[in-house]
Amino acid sequence: MPDILRDLESIVGAAHVLRGAADTEPFVADWRGRYRGAALCVVRPAGTAEVAAIVRLCAERRVPLVPQGGNTGVCGAAIPDASGGAVVLSLARMNRIRGLDAHDDAITVDAGCTLAQVQRAAGDAGRLFPMSLGSEGTCQIGGNIATNAGGTAVLRYGTMRELVLGLEVVLPNGEVLDGLRPLRKDNTGYALKHLFIGAEGTLGVITGAVLKLFPNPKSSATALLALPALDNALEVFARLRADLGDRVTTAEILSEGQLAGVLAHVPDTVRPLETRTPWYLLVEVTDTLPDTDLGANLGAALEDALAGALEAGTVADATVARSGAQAAALWKLRHSVSEANRKSGVVIGHDTAVPISRIPEFVARATAAVEALRPDARVVAVGHIGDGNVHLVVILPESLRASGEPLEPIAHAVNGVVHDLAVSLGGTISAEHGIGQSIRAQLAAFKGPVEMELMRGIKRLFDPHGIMNPGKVL
Structure with missing residues (x-):
């Protein structure tokens, strides 16, 4: 040995x-x-x-x-x-909730805690940890931080970067950086924690974190809208924000192709609307006031906002969940997209973000470009319209695996046309998934030489021997 x-x-x-x-x-x-x-x-x-x-x-x-x-x-x-x-x-064995303070609205956890475990601990204390992902029962907090995870509640609460108050990190030489403080304000020099958030383990090992908590919502309403066109999603989103303000917690788009894939491949999913349209918008509104306070019935307020959109023709049909079970069924459609796509064929995913106003143009042009490049491709889309993060998913036939045609050159070509377009529209090639090894080779083409050299310099400073997660990001 x-x-x-x-x-x-x-x-x-x-x-x-x-x-x-x-x-x-x-x-x-x-x-x-x-x-x-x-x-x-x-x-x-x-x-x-x-x-x-x-x-x-x-x-x-x-x-x-x-x-x-x-x-x-x-x-x-x-x-x-x-x-x-x-x-x-x-880090799986490191799964302790180290402490929770309701006055600080902060929870201190081991990096190996699952996201669902942290959500439950916050909920037991009457608080909310708002990060929400389809993999929340399995993904771990350290990984969420290392990739600067986003999820479905970014619109109201921000990415993981906004949810981290302090970090404990083992540096590449084995020293421990102890920054586990629940402070909202600390202006004592460089904010070192931000170097490790999104660094994908290339600068150190995150072992613990202090995370922000929020008041637990006491009322919520969830709806799925059928839209004639993707442009309508922007109009409806703007109307909802004008009528309901920051109560709009989630606004998620799904193409008909994406919804059909979920219904075909994920058990216990049901099409919630008889009307079939090219696009759907899943919205959720929440409030810390109960429905009985101040006349603030969120379900009724959401229906009132949607009534105008239905009358204007920007929404073709809609269903508002009448129970927690119905809301969960709608959410299952959204959270099952990765499972469905994996079962649908060979997947080439994207994590692009563009200005919200450019989303319809980006999706239309990118879909056309991919279909021209690979006529055998089926292109579906899902994403967070409130922050411009659109996941354009290219699904190739399962027979490709047996054909002997290598996947990497195909993925490189497909990624190229999608990423070029996103950047040309003022966007980015990664909004929440990170770089890893999948788009490392393309990173330099989309960042300036000054940025790249600064990143390389930081890597050399922290990890001079290059032992931390080599081959990732840089």
């Missing part, structure tokens, strides 16, 4: 250093089956001190280290390369 394996076992115990192929398989491939690597081993620490010892050991031996949370990402950021020389660092 190599010395480093013996030394890792001395840190975490032999039971938590996984080496066999069967044991390491869940950690060396992503859930979509697109990225696969190999690992020297998978090590599962129980606390920050063990993480620090592992990192120090890997730094001394110059052994690459790949931090991994719930392994729910789509860019391959948590997957080791094929060399088999890297140690995968799984």
Whole structure:
């Protein structure tokens, strides 16, 4: 047994250093089956001190280290390369809620806590942690922070970057940066935490976090709208914001092709409207006042706002959930899109964002460009219209896997036309998923040389030996 394996076992115990192929398989491939690597081993620490010892050991031996949370990402950021020389660092055992203070409206957690676990802990205290993702039962807080996750509540609450108050991070030399403070205001120099949010584990290992909490909503209303055209989504969104203000928490678009894919491939899903249109808009409004206070009945207020849109023809049909079960059924349609797409064929996903006003133009032009490039492609779309983040999903026939035609050149060409268009419209090639290994090669083409050199300089400063998640981002 190599010395480093013996030394890792001395840190975490032999039971938590996984080496066999069967044991390491869940950690060396992503859930979509697109990225696969190999690992020297998978090590599962129980606390920050063990993480620090592992990192120090890997730094001394110059052994690459790949931090991994719930392994729910789509860019391959948590997957080791094929060399088999890297140690995968799984944070799954570090899943303690360290503390919650209602006066601070803050919760302190281990990085290995799942998002759903944090949501429940906040809810038990009468508070809300608003991050919401389809993978929330599996994804971990450390991974959410490392990728600056977005989700469906960004419109009202912001991305993970806005939800983090403080971080605990093990640096590439094994030192621990302790910034676990619940302060809203701290103007004492550089805001170091922001270097690690969205860095995908390339600058250090996030082991703990202090997160913002909010008052728990006491009333909500959810509706699905059928739209004749994508332009109508912008008009309806503007009307809802004018009528209901910041109560509009979510505004999610789905193309008919995306909805049909969910209905075809995800059990216990039902088409909620008889009217079929090219586009649908899922909206949710929430308030901390109960429906009985101040006459603020959110369901009625939402219906009033939609009545004008129906009369104007910007909405062809609509259904407003009458119960929590009906709202959950509508939300299942949205949260099941990744599962449905994976079952539909070979997926090339995108995480572009453009100015909200350019969304219809972007989707129309990008769809046409992809279909011209790959006539066998089916293009669907889903996204967060309130922040301009549109996921254009290209689904190729399953037969492509057996054809022998390599996927990477196809993905590169498809990504190229979609990304070029997004940037030309004032957008970005990644809004919430990150860079990972999937679009690393394209990053330099969409960032200026000054930005790229600053990023490389930060990487060299923090990780001079290049052991932290090599091959990702840069």
